[in-house]
Amino acid sequence: MHLVAPAPGLLARARLLVAPEVGEPVLRELGRIAGRPVERAAGSVPDGPYVYVGASLPDGLRGGRLVWFHSVNAGTDALLGSGPWPPDALLTRTVGRMGERIAQYVLAWVLAECQAVPEFAAQHARAEWRRIPSELVAGQTALVHGTGRIGSAVAGLLRGCGIRTVGVARGPRAVPPPGFDRVIGADADTEELGAARWVVAALPLTGATEGYFGARRFAAVRGASFVNVGRGATVDLEALGAALRAGTVRRAVLDVLPAEPAAPDADCWRLPRTVITSHSAGITADEDVVTDFGACWDELRTGRVPALAVDVDRGY
Structure with a gap:
């Protein structure tokens, strides 16, 4: 158009x-x-x-x-x-400033995971004293699906912490947008899905992106954590749940869901190792x-x- x-x-x-x-x-x-x-x-x-x-x-x-x-x-x-x-x-x-807000949201969860914040919070509730080693983010890879304003802001902040940032767009880019080390096409993301430590979804919802993260993409993940700050309907929650239970996806942080607000008895609340944050990343x-x-x-x-x-x- x-x-x-x-x-x-x-x-x-x-x-x-x-x-x-x-x-x-x-x-x-x-x-x-x-x-x-x-x-x-x-x-x-x-x-x-x-x-x-x-x-x-x-x-x-x-x-x-x-x-x-x-x-x-x-x-x-x-x-x-x-x-x-x-x-x-x-x-x-x-x-x-939504890109800035969402980028800080993603970085907060990345750092919280590497510093074992969820585990320490659980230990505190049990009055348990046990050392947990931290994990450095520098040198690891974040695969960001969506290279527009929000995806670029996320990539730029992560890159500032030494994280390698790979963007996924409709097609590869000879010159990556700001924030990205490189950009690949959506039909060539299998290898990078397997190499990523974090997979970030920052996609709009269109006919081409509905159910984009399904069984095929989650099967290619090898222990990455998944963060969705785009649109809920871009993710097949059943496929995500299967990947979480199989351990191919380490954790999930979902700021958006296919149906919002989620009812108290909705299946999404029972996804293992998952946090849902009620569409609040970029108010x-x-x-x-x-x-x-x-x-x-x-x-x-x-x-x-x-x-x-x-x-x-x-x-x-």
């Missing part, structure tokens, strides 16, 4: 609508950036062109003259999966929404497609 920015003149006369979930402080900042009144969406099709800021696009607004939708979230799979996207409407997303802050909307607004005013624009055909 060829992304096209709406004409500056069209943007200039478009009404600015926000969803009910957008807080008053954000609403005021959006109005300041756009230099126009901000309206709460009524749920009916507005007269004339409009810009919408929110997490979802109500069915009642899909038939109007939507010029631009700015999502307050980084992931847009739920938004695009809820119905046909209005033709000619630009979609942008909020990333903010979007109000300042992220304001900053990224402002950056997109400035680019659109000059007729440029924003860097945060989403290809609705690809889903990212």
Whole structure:
């Protein structure tokens, strides 16, 4: 899909609508950036062109003259999966400092594992004194599936600790993005899965990535720990559970699940050596929404497609 920015003149006369979930402080900042009144969406099709800021696009607004939708979230799979996207409407997303937050989340779990934090916490609960040797991260390999903003941020922070970072993208890259030592294609990751100490999933959810981490990939793992900070439906939880029970996957940290929130009786809670963290690795802050909307607004005013624009055909 060829992304096209709406004409500056069209943007200039478009009404600015926000969803009910957008807080008053954000609403005021959006109005300041756009230099126009901000309206709460009524749920009916507005007269004339409009810009919408929110997490979802109500069915009642899909038939109007939507010029631009700015999502307050980084992931847009739920938004695009809820119905046909209005033709000619630009979609942008909020990333903010999410890459930084998620990278620190991944590093925290990597270091916690190497410093035996879970084992020491369990020993403390038992009032047990026993030395546990630590493990150094430097020189080990992290295989990061997804080389976009979030994957690159994760790789960059891990690389700063001396970890070898290998990215997995749709195809190999002659020049790796920042943070990666090298990037391989998704169809050539078997060898690196076997060599990795950590496998990090930072993939968007698309038709090509649904169930991406299944029995075949987990069978290629040789003792790596698995961390998912992308989308829950990219992982076959049954295949992950089988790999954990077989010992090919050492541990799992899952910030995302195929169905959220997980019910107390859901099978995922019973996965061995697994921690679930309730989609909390990269919570979007109000300042992220304001900053990224402002950056997109400035680019659109000059007729440029924003860097945060989403290809609705690809889903990212």
